[in-house]
Amino acid sequence: MASDRRVARDVLPLAPGRLLLASPELLDPNFADTVVLLLDVDDGGALGVVLNRPSVLPVGEVLGEWEDVVDEPEVLFQGGPVSTDGALAVALATPGGEGAAGFRAVWGRLGLLDLDTPRELVTGTVDRLRIFAGYAGWGPGQLQAEIAEGSWYVVGGEIGDVFSDDVRDLWRRVMRRQPGELAFHATRPTDPELN
Numbered sequence: 001m002a003s004d005r006r007v008a009r010d011v012l013p014l015a016p017g018r019l020l021l022a023s024p025e026l027l028d029p030n031f032a033d034t035v036v037l038l039l040d041v042d043d044g045g046a047l048g049v050v051l052n053r054p055s056v057l058p059v060g061e062v063l064g065e066w067e068d069v070v071d072e073p074e075v076l077f078q079g080g081p082v083s084t085d086g087a088l089a090v091a092l093a094t095p096g097g098e099g100a101a102g103f104r105a106v107w108g109r110l111g112l113l114d115l116d117t118p119r120e121l122v123t124g125t126v127d128r129l130r131i132f133a134g135y136a137g138w139g140p141g142q143l144q145a146e147i148a149e150g151s152w153y154v155v156g157g158e159i160g161d162v163f164s165d166d167v168r169d170l171w172r173r174v175m176r177r178q179p180g181e182l183a184f185h186a187t188r189p190t191d192p193e194l195n
Helices: 002-010 142-148 170-176 180-187
Strands: 018-022 035-042 045-050 054-058 075-078 082-093 103-107 110-113 126-138 152-156
Touching (some): 018 170, 035 082, 035 170, 045 075, 082 103, 142 152
Parallel strands (some): 075 126
Antiparallel strands (some): 018 035, 018 152, 035 045, 082 126
């Protein structure tokens, strides 16, 4: 497994828009087999949302005014174990809409949308939207330590990853497109004991 640790550290530096793919060594049930989109990385730590944990709760039951704006599936996603009673909205701004009310760009046209923004101010400024209950957060140096111990692979993200309508196989799809030996991890069995 030492080569897994080397590969994980050497892939890409941490930055908004990067994806964290949970390695087989990450046993925390909050993050096993997850794909996390990094939204903020600085000296104070890192923040992201889990992309592949849809809940069964329709957005309309909690945030009714946003139900016809969110992408399929129209459910809240479990963004992570921190502040699960709050919601983060990740949006793709229309071209030129990055300066719209309530929108803060984090990676190109991708950013966070303040759900307290009046809906009429958002209309026409957002192409895609997904809402996450909670988020994943790390203190200063914590995520870097987890990467160094082999818990995460850091890879480039694509807009399609963020708004995929079928997230069941997202981890494997993202892993398959990685260069070199990292792509081989896409073929690992769900339970390595069965190999």
